[in-house]
């Protein structure tokens with residue numbers, strides 16, 4: 441059906457480019473869901489009839505790179521932005537091979553057969569995630585016939601047999617609960633019953649995909665809401681048992697309040713959504729507790745507290761494995777916290793590589809404790825004067841609202857093909 445959606449011009453151009461080369465192409469998934477909900481999508485996923493090689497030849501090798509092992513897709517750089525372009529795929533068949541590997545029989549291990557746009561819609565997880573939009577013709581396609589209505593009613597409904605869909609890919613349970621937490625959706629009853637009876641399957645989900653989901657949750661500005669939904673539905677003990685154990689305790693409440701404050705600041709555009717800052721924010725009360733402090737009572741700097749910080753970062757995010765780089769960065773942010781109370785450490789602190797994120801955590805703490813961080817903002821400059829005048833900054837520690845730098849060289853976990861989609 442005809443529908444107007446506010447798609448940025450460069451995204452329309454990208455789709456046109458593929459269509460002019462003769463390939464059926466749409467914006468799919470979360471972006472359409474978000475636009476219909478009146479929200480700004482965080483990115484635009486593209487689906488097309490072109491194979492990965494054909495996509496690459498449309499955009500050229502310099503702009504398009506084929507990635508992925510589990511499923512192949514193309515990263516296209518277009519107008520300075522990175523887009524994921526995937527080829528229509530069909531639902532995979534369940535093989536008998538899993539029995540040999542002692543895995544649940546319906547678990548999908550490989551998912552790479554190309555298909556039509558309609559087949560591609562049906563193999564997606566939820567009706568609200570299966571809408572296709574052609575921004576050139578302004579045409580919205582609801583192949584399942586239920587997606588638009590479910591968005592209007594804010595309902596999460598699995599496509600097909602919910603139990604089977606969760607058996608095929610247990611990460612879908614987590615994805616359903618993210619929709620509940622983030623958008624205040626409710627779950628359709630068959631989907632909800634299946635989720636309750638399949639929760640334990642999360643244990644057989646791919647560890648790298650779960651870790652990637654955790655990264656996405658921490659990178660988003662809704663982590664506290666996601667965790668709340670995981671807790672309400674009983675998934676949190678499997679996903680982050682330490683956080684679950686602290687639920688409804690003074691330290692656990694404080695941790696969620698801090699994360700909520702950080703998220704509000706990200707949504708208001710005050711902060712860049714750094715994963716390591718989110719890790720440090722959530723971990724701070726656990727460090728205080730480990731060192732025998734009350735919530736909001738910092739510790740003395742020194743080797744004991746450094747060991748406690750390491751210990752907390754090692755256990756809080758288990759069984760998920762966070763990237764070392766992020767854990768180290770969170771550790772540095774936490775180590776600096778007590779120095780904000782020490783006038784003599786001021787110069788050293790301001791010059792530290794992790795100062796910008798550490799300052800952000802200071803402001804978050806102050807806002808939660810006192811309701812306002814304006815005075816601290818005046819006391820502590822966003823960056824040191826040396827850095828302002830062009831001194832060297834640590835990579836990925838730009839802090840505040842600074843422009844996001846483009847990574848050069850080195851391939852991320854995402855690009856190595858360990859993408860977080862069950863696609």
Ligand code: ATP
Nearest residue numbers: 469470471485563564565569570609612861862863
């Ligand atoms: P977000 O706003 O977090 O990006 P999203 O729904 O777009 O939400 P993605 O991980 O970007 O999430 O996935 C894009 C689309 O791919 C989804 O909307 C859904 O249609 C499909 N998809 C992702 N993961 C799965 C899965 N595990 N099983 C089936 N379809 C999936």
Ligand code: MG
Nearest residue numbers: 469470471485
């Ligand atoms: Mg998406």
